[in-house]
Amino acid sequence: MRKNRGVELPAQNTRNTAPPGRVLFALSLVPLIMVLGNSMLIPVLPAIANEYDLSALESGLLITLFSVPAGMIIPLAGLLSDRIGRKKIILTALALYGTGGLIAGGSALFFAEPYPWIIAGRIIQGIGAAGTAPIAMALIGDLYPPEHRGQAFGIIESANGLGKVLSPILGSLLALIAWYMIFFAFPFMIAPVLWAIARWVDEKKPEAQPSPAQYKQDILRIFQKQGRWLTLSFLLGAGHMFFLFGALFFLAEMLDTRTTFSGIVRGLYLALPLLSLTLVSAWAGNAIERHPSTIKMFLILGTCLLGSVCLLLPFIGQPFVVIALLFVSGIGSGLVLPSLNILITSAVGKAERGIVTSLYSSVRFLGIAAGPAAFGALPSHPLLLFWGTGGACFLLALFAARLLRRPRKIQSKRGHSRLILHTLPQASEDPA
Template sequence: MEAKQGKANIVAIALIPLVMVLGNSMLVPVLPTMKSKLDLSGFQVSLIITMFSLAAGLIIPLVGYLSDRYGRKWIIVASLVIYGIGGVVSGLAAWLMDNSYGMILIGRIIQGIGAAGTSPIAMALIGDVYSGAKESKALGIIESTNGLGKILSPIFGSLIALIIWFAVFFTFPILCFATAVFVWFGVKEKKKKKGKPLPEYLGALKQIFKQKGRWLIPAFLVGSVGLFILFGVLFYLSDILEESFKIDGIIKGCILAIPLLGMVVTAYITGAKIKQNKPLIRKIMVTGLLLLTGAMLAVSFFQQIFLMVGLLTLGSIGTGLLLPCLNTLITGAVEKAERGMITSLYGSVRFLGVAFGPPLFSWLMKISHQIVFFSMAGLSLVTLIIAFLFIKPGKSKKGETGSEQKLATLFRKREKVPST
């Protein structure tokens, strides 16, 4: 019975990032059509992605605190409902209004607010429900589910757009409301005492960053850059497939899915293998960044479609090595009482990375193909150096680093709980 409940938990939680990632990835193949139908500039159409991600990035820290104080599940369910409502707003605007662009952006902002309480809180919920190797494996599963959503969503987005381009907006409420019901009845959240008041909570966070900020902040930055490059590349690839190669529809969706397939398979295997082995995690993370840097540099010399897709897939494999390592390090960095805020801060910088990818790529594309990928290779190389020099969490000892043991003692003293 317990095993069945455990499976129900992970299936329900895994649906959350799947739905969240559809918010951007399912729209990527539709963006060129939207640009044409609404007579938008490249920058304007990039804001369809940016406003969603920017809203999510700004709201996530607040949602993280609320989830620590009052519980994860109800935050996730409420967020899914808001996410769905935003889809309805954008869809109705595109359908019924002549000048719909502004209202579509408002709907996207509402969706972003809803998305803030989905995947980052799911990561914290996994940390509450699982521990040790099971936690790493579960985090690998949700990163893979996130990637699976990225694989399927360009294909689904292309298929749904065959009905009419804005039909994709009406897909969100259906998926969000169904997932909200599944999470509400399928996830059994462990009972815990009410979280700390805000002043005490912020004080504990200050201690966390004092103890671990030297590697935790660079880890946040590395995750943000990984998502920045991924979504920028998808935006670029979607545009050139249609503009330069005249590839549209389901074929375009399938081509966009190829790099993401490399990422999702790699993320799943990585999450299952790394467990809590910090030296191994660091080696895999550096290897992933090396692959990403090399792929960005190589693709700058080629514009043939098959070579580009192959090299971008190699870069995505590097991202698939990177992200589960960061998830495991960051989720395990703190006590459960502050985990929602830490994973939410991490989710926030990831969303901000996604937000700025498309508009910056849109600007660089006006210069040249070489400039786009030379820039990304340089950025990835700088990120690799930062990861190598600064992301050095302490070695595990009985499940905790030395700083973790000190921090745990500090929390116990604050809460007047005897140390065991």
């Protein structure tokens, strides 16, 4: 008899229990700190460019050269986390993240031309970021049973969103002292997170791992069986990150050139579109835990909301209307991102979860890297930029509607119920 294929999703009325709340609190600090790496820098990019007479491309590299190394290293971090343990990778990565901040900030104090050293520090921070939030997401998948993952990932995405909300404000406040204080803030904030992870998070010793050749075969097998919806999920995550950070870069430039707002006020306005993402992520995680069948609807609805915003933006020139539309796009991303987290972490077994979630996070980081670059390079072609993004969103929503089926409940051998999300090629199965 063939085994049921699909994605194991949370089901109700099971006996599994979640770890203590402090574990989730400690792990939620990891994506919060990680997201500060880019978002806190966005409102002060114009000030840095003016300070050192940088071009738009050179200032944009401060974002891109953080995100690209992170995207490239994440799969390696995931592979190592599968083999030596996720907690070790997270602690090492956080230390690197803080070290990169010290290098970037210190160069502004001790060098007359600090830009190359700032770039070096950002690259080191990006390498450190590779082992933070992506591995924390895999660790949550290890520690939390399926029926508790919805709420856990909703909180994780909310922490991620909260970091995005606070970071423009925090960055603007630190810039009142000096713009380079942003970089010194990283090691200061990372220290308590290191302590909390080391003290509160317990991880079982990794099981004996297969050989590299067998490991590669297992990964290929996963993508052969579930590659269609996994690829779709990767593209959805990258698309939402591409628009989010590209739109924030676009809005920061608009507020700098079309308004006379102070840095703090600009930070507050930049935070508003991210507030909706934070609030909706928390709500969506709880909704998925109660009704897992809403996942498909959230993916389609959230992506269509983002596509609709993209179609309207080329015709809007008022900053406050742009902020309102980006607030709506945040609602869409808040529906999609927790749903994707649950799908990705539930797609595979524990032995391969680190590498698969890391591949997903890698693609998301590449979307973050491409967003500011694309929005900075195509400001004179708004129809190409926004309608192209909107068209891609509607196409992804159509694929989600066709490739994914709503979960249905089946009975396990132990008598517990679970939910399976099928893709169309895997829909047929023998009755269990």
